[in-house]
Structures are given as C-alpha cells and as structure tokens.
Amino acid sequence: DTEVTQTPKHLVMGMTNKKSLKCEQHMGHRAMYWYKQKAKKPPELMFVYSYEKLSINESVPSRFSPECPNSSLLNLHLHALQPEDSALYLCASSQTGSNQPQHFGDGTRLSIL
Amino acid sequence: RKEVEQDPGPFNVPEGATVAFNCTYSNSASQSFFWYRQDCRKEPKLLMSVYSSGNEDGRFTAQLNRASQYISLLIRDSKLSDSATYLCVVSDPGTYKYIFGTGTRLKVLA
Numbered sequence: 001d002t003e004v005t006q007t008p009k010h011l012v013m014g015m016t017n018k019k020s021l022k023c024e025q026h027m028g029h030r031a032m033y034w035y036k037q038k039a040k041k042p043p044e045l046m047f048v049y050s051y052e053k054l055s056i057n058e059s060v061p062s063r064f065s066p067e068c069p070n071s072s073l074l075n076l077h078l079h080a081l082q083p084e085d086s087a088l089y090l091c092a093s094s095q096t097g098s099n100q101p102q103h104f105g106d107g108t109r110l111s112i113l
Numbered sequence: 114r115k116e117v118e119q120d121p122g123p124f125n126v127p128e129g130a131t132v133a134f135n136c137t138y139s140n141s142a143s144q145s146f147f148w149y150r151q152d153c154r155k156e157p158k159l160l161m162s163v164y165s166s167g168n169e170d171g172r173f174t175a176q177l178n179r180a181s182q183y184i185s186l187l188i189r190d191s192k193l194s195d196s197a198t199y200l201c202v203v204s205d206p207g208t209y210k211y212i213f214g215t216g217t218r219l220k221v222l223a
Contacts, residue, residue, distance in 0.1 A: 031209050042200060042213035043157065050209050090156055098204065099145045102211055104156040 003027055006091050006105035014113050015081060021108045023074040023091030032074040033102065034066060035090040043090055049074060050096060081112045114139050117203050119214035127222050130191050134217045136201030137183045145204035146177055146184045150197045151216065157200055160186075191221045 004025045013019050023032065031050045035043035048056035049068040057066075063085075065077040074091055088109050092102040118137045126132045138146075146163035161168065163175040163184050174187040184203075188195055201214035 033209075042216055045210060048209045055209055088154070094209075096209070099162065101145075101147050101159045101162055102202075103159065106156045109154075 004091055004093055004103050004105035006089075006108050008108055009106070010109045010111075012111045012113060013078070013081065015083075017081075018077070018079045020078065021076040021089055021091075021110075023076075023105055024072055025093040025103070025105075026072055027093060027103065028071075028095075029093035029103070030071060030096050031094045032068065033092040033094075034064075034074070034076050035092065036085075037088045037090055037107075047076075078110075081110075083112045086110055086112045116140065116212045117201055117214040119199075119201050119217045121215055121217060123218040123220050125220045125222055126191055128191055128193060130221075131187065131189050132191055132219065133185055133187045134199055134201075134219075135183050135185050136203075136214050137181075138201075138203045138212070139182070140203070140206065141179075141182060142206040143203045144206060146175075147202040147211075148173075148175055148184075148186050149200040149202055151200055152197050160199070188219075191219075193221050193223060195219060196221045 007022045034046040037043045046060045047066045052068045063080045067075040088107045090107045091105040094100045094102045148160040149157040150160045151157040163177050167176045172189045176185045198216040200216045203212045
C-alpha cells in the first residue's frame with residue numbers, strides 16, 4: 001500500500017471544466033512534487049514544494065495551478081485543459097536532504113475530452 | 114548528452130537468467146542515486162537506493178561507479194514477476210529535483 005494517497009484515481013473532464021487533484025502524505029516529508037507521465041515515457045517534473053513553498057515550476061502552463069495548504073497536502077487545480085494534457089498525474093514526497101528517495105502515490109489518470 | 118541515459122530495451126530474458134542494466138549520468142556532482150520499478154499503468158516504486166559501496170537486496174544488486182559516472186542494477190534468478198520498466202533516478206545537486214532516465218523495459222519469459 002502506498003503511503004502517498006492521491007484522489008481521484010480517474011478523472012474525465014471537458015476542456016471548460018475546473019477540477020482539482022489531491023495528494024496527501026503523513027510521513028512528515030517536507031518536499032512534495034507533481035509529475036506528469038505520458039505512456040512509455042518517464043515522469044516529467046511539473047512542480048516542487050519544499051516547506052510548503054513553491055521552489056520549482058518547470059515552466060508549466062498556467063492552466064495548472066498548484067497549492068500546498070499544509071505540510072501534508074498538495075493540490076493541483078486544473079482549468080481549461082487541452083486534450084494533450086491527458087496523462088497520468090503523479091504526486092510524490094520525500095524527506096529533504098541528500099540520499100532521500102521519493103515516494104509516489106498511485107496517480108490520477110486524467111482524460112480531457 | 115542527456116542528463117541520465119538508459120538503454121530502453123526491451124530486454125527479453127528467460128526465467129532464471131541474470132540480467133544487468135546500466136545507467137549513465139552527466140553531472141559529476143550528483144550525490145544520490147536510485148532504482149525504481151514501474152509496472153504498466155502503475156506508479157514508480159522504489160526498488161533500492163544506490164550507495165557508494167554498492168548494496169544488495171535479495172536477488173538485486175546495485176553498484177555505483179563515480180569515476181565513470183554510471184550506476185548498475187543486477188537481477189539474479191529472474192522471475193516472471195520482475196517484468197517491468199526499471200527507472201534510474203539521479204538527484205540534481207543543490208535542488209530538490211530528481212532526474213529520471215527513460216527507463217529500461219524488462220520482459221522475463223517462461
């Protein structure tokens with residue numbers, strides 16, 4: 001069982017909808033991540049939060065808006081997505097400091113109609 | 114040169130075989146190295162961290178060669194259940210980023 005929980009598991013939305021992806025961890029990790037993964041490709045980093053502050057934005061379009069309400073929660077707000085945004089969205093967390101691996105949630109499979 | 118490079122495979126091996134994957138990285142300052150396993154349509158799962166002295170976990174052995182900037186993963190006595198994509202991950206020094214290789218697909222055949 002994963003210690004990083006993501007909801008929903010699946011999401012189908014239209015291009016005009018607004019939805020949010022949620023991620024929660026209770027391992028005391030202070031770094032949290034959003035990744036996007038397309039089929040047969042490695043995960044692609046979108047955002048990193050460290051100590052609840054956005055530390056990395058990999059030039060992600062503004063239709064994706066991250067939020068870190070507290071040290072256990074990470075959200076990804078979606079608005080006006082495009083069909084090419086259909087992918088598996090993975091949340092991960094890690095301890096800060098060197099030699100600390102990331103732990104992944106089981107992802108939200110997103111389909112944009 | 115890509116930051117982290119892996120042979121995409123697929124590696125098709127019979128059950129019981131020994132198989133090895135290599136992964137090269139470009140930043141000599143990188144400090145942390147990991148192997149993840151990812152099954153089709155699932156999340157990556159940590160297989161093992163890779164330490165300077167090398168480390169072993171059951172049938173899996175990981176090695177780090179800093180001079181040549183590569184890490185390796187050896188799987189002994191392959192099982193059908195080892196079929197997956199193996200992702201090499203290297204930390205980006207001074208940031209919170211982890212750089213992923215493209216992954217190596219392994220198929221263990223009965």
